[in-house]
Amino acid sequence: MSPFPADVRDGVSLEYFPGPPPPDAPVQFVVVFVLLAEGFLLADIRGRGWCVPSGRVEAGETPLDAAERETVEETGYRPLALRPVGSFRTRAGGIDSWAEAFVTTKANEEGPPTGTDSQGRRAVEIGGLPAVYYRWGPFYEALFGHMAGLARP
Secondary structure, X not given: OOOOOOEEEXXXXXXXXXXXXXXXXXXXXXXXXXXXXXXXXXXXXXXXXXXXXXXXXXXXXXXXXHHHHHHHHHHOEEEEOOEEEXXXXXXXXXXXXXXXXXXXXXXXXXXXXOOOOEEEEEEEOHHHHHHHEOOOOHHHHHHHHHHHHHHOO
């Protein structure tokens, strides 16, 4: 059981675990927390809104490869020194999907987002997240507080 509250909406639950996914659970998605001096780097994803870079692990990719690719595509920043910091389990209709979570405080700007549904990017301080994050609630409040602690030395 996760020490974080679950986010449950429309029959789908999302949980965060501060460790890797189970060995028998393939990682299908990645979630990337980039904490810059200005705040957490967010992408404005069409149909969703402001959120951290995330997406599917494509055939032939490692989760780390996917985390780098998704961050560049959705924000135009290349993350450096990504560290795996946990996993997410999404459960819908009794079926689990797993994502690996990464964090970094280092990224190089390469240009505007390209090739995805991203409509822009911005960095938001943790105190400003409740006003802009697409699904804010107790789960995300605990999650971002945890990630801020992991990102800062």
